[in-house]
Amino acid sequence: MFGKLLKATLTAAVVVLEAVCNDETEQKKKEKFMREHSDGLNGINFFDESCTEEEASNAYDRGEYYY
Incomplete structure (x- = not known):
């Protein structure tokens, strides 16, 4: 009984740690993407497309920027 409880607790802890690390x-x-494509004036240039850092961040989250 104690072994099952310990196993369940450790499994949950591993799942949480994986999510945090990911x-x-x-x-x-x-952050690396934003640094690489920053123009130094609070803008992002990605393959001749210019936008603000906020717009680029939102687009990155949506998956629009990829190589």
């Missing part, structure tokens, strides 16, 4: 990885990818 979110951090996605955030780092997004």
